[in-house]
Amino acid sequence: MQKALFVTEVGKPVSLGTRVIPNPNLGEVLIKVTSSQILPHDTYGRDSGLFFQSNLPYVLGTNISGIVTKLGPSVTKYKVGAHIFGQGSPLAPLPDSAGLQEYATLRASDSALVPEGFTDDQIATLPTNAVTAFKALFHSENFHLPFPPSKTFDYSSKTLVVIGAGSNVGKLTIQFAKMVGLGSVVAVASISGEKELKELGATYVVDRYSEDVVRDVHAMVGGQDAVTHVIDCVNWVYDLAANLVSRTRPSVIVTLHRADSAVEALERLGKQESRAMGAKGLREHFTELAEVFWGNIGEWVAEGKILTGKFRVIEGLDAEKINEALDLYRDGRPVVQAVIHPNAEL
Ligand SMILES: NC(=O)c1ccc[n+]([C@@H]2O[C@H](COP(=O)([O-])OP(=O)(O)OC[C@H]3O[C@@H](n4cnc5c(N)ncnc54)[C@H](OP(=O)(O)O)[C@@H]3O)[C@@H](O)[C@H]2O)c1
Structure with missing residues (x-):
């Protein structure tokens, strides 16, 4: 016993x-x-x-x-x-x-x-936070960026917005995005975390307490149409994410809680071309990536790529x-x- x-x-x-x-x-x-x-x-x-x-x-x-x-x-x-x-x-x-x-x-x-x-x-x-961040970026149900990194995919042209970048999942998402060379990563977080988030790989940090986060993010990346990938690591209601994504380009919102309110918000805003879905970070939902993740995570940690x-x-x-x-x-x-x-x- x-x-x-x-x-x-x-x-x-x-x-x-x-x-x-x-x-x-x-x-x-x-x-x-x-x-x-x-x-x-x-x-x-x-x-x-x-x-x-x-x-x-x-x-x-x-x-x-x-x-x-x-x-x-x-x-x-x-x-x-x-x-x-x-x-x-x-x-x-x-x-x-x-x-x-x-x-x-x-x-x-x-x-x-x-x-x-x-x-x-x-x-x-x-384990769970890293699996969730990795899944959000690379799993076919979520952003589905190619992994292992593909020579033919243009990671550098992509912009990712991480809402709740100061959370553990947020920080891990930034590190995995940096690992594959994503073009720009906008971290929405407390400004006190700016130095740490930039060291982890964020290109810009937008103050989550700003009176207009949407305006600030769009200003950083050159307008709304640049925003096609948004992950929200903390909220349960997703108006911010839905307002951030492009009106003209199909976009993806990944949530860590039920995505229903993100789907509704996209519909309300007339962004029907865009999708929203949850990232389920349990091992049962991760089998597609388990081998590549568990085969490499020790090395990524040892090399300082993942903290x-x-x-x-x-x-x-x-x-x-x-x-x-x-x-x-x-x-x-x-x-x-x-x-x-x-x-x-x-
Ligand atoms: N779907 C899944 O499989 C899965 C897996 C893992 C976690 N989760 C869920 O994800 C959530 C986060 O987990 P975690 O452990 O990563 O959280 P955490 O590290 O405890 O997150 C706390 C941090 O989030 C930031 N934050 C809180 N409210 C915010 C807001 N409204 N806007 C922006 N940033 C905000 C704050 O950072 P700053 O103020 O310092 O910026 C705060 O210090 C939990 O609800 C958890 O259950 C889901």
Whole structure:
């Protein structure tokens, strides 16, 4: 048996309990979890059952790193003792691949070795947000920019606007856009973040508190018709994104929450040529890109192309502290990402 933190009732705090240590299935490994970073969707899971619905009791945590303790059938990618990181699955019927427990399974295809020189904590800040940013840019359901980079595609002629560029997903989107040489990236964010965002790869930073963000973005890029790609990383209502995109050129808006209001806003504005859709960053929606992403993410981090996030540590499966960290997302308060050490003593 192992210790785990459970959602036993949707809308109630998570609580400590025990469950069996899972056995790795075909293509999976069992890891001793060293670090698991919690994300806004973990709060939505606790408070409204997002992803696992009434499939209770459930365990949160999709960003996971740890030490391989057992190889499932057909896994040759890792050796026992390797430090790896990967993305768990909140959609699976059982919470075997979840981070807020001492042991978890990871699929070899949705994980990678922790790159040399990096800690399990640092790397645990990446999986879901990096998968989401990568998916938004390169998946056929979203912007569908060619990846691996194509010699015949003109990345330099494209302009991407990132609304909520100061968010973790926003920063990762900027870094991946820089990696393929996108022409210009406009970051809509607090102006206090300008220096950092430009270092990450933003060409321009527009103050999100400006009285006219649309005007400011268009002024930066030479008019509305230059804006054909907009990702909104923070909002739930998408009038800003719909107002930003071109009137004359087919454009794409990618959202991180339900895209319905973006579709409606485009219709209202007479921009029927344009499309809006959500980027679902769970591993189940990422299979098309999993090989290229997980085959390279360690190297991109080691080379400094992709930076790990800032974080703080919570030792042990401390229900009180972890509920408080989940509450910060619920209450919209400033968050430094919390990385949990499930195997540490309380
Ligand atoms: N679809 C998916 O699969 C998926 C995956 C990952 C995340 N998400 C969702 O994406 C959202 C963001 O997640 P995250 O962890 O990246 O967020 P985060 O890092 O916690 O974002 C907070 C930052 O967003 C910026 N911000 C907040 N409100 C804004 C606004 N109205 N306009 C512009 N910027 C604003 C602020 O930055 P500054 O003020 O410093 O600029 C703030 O510091 C969450 O709701 C999460 O659930 C979805």
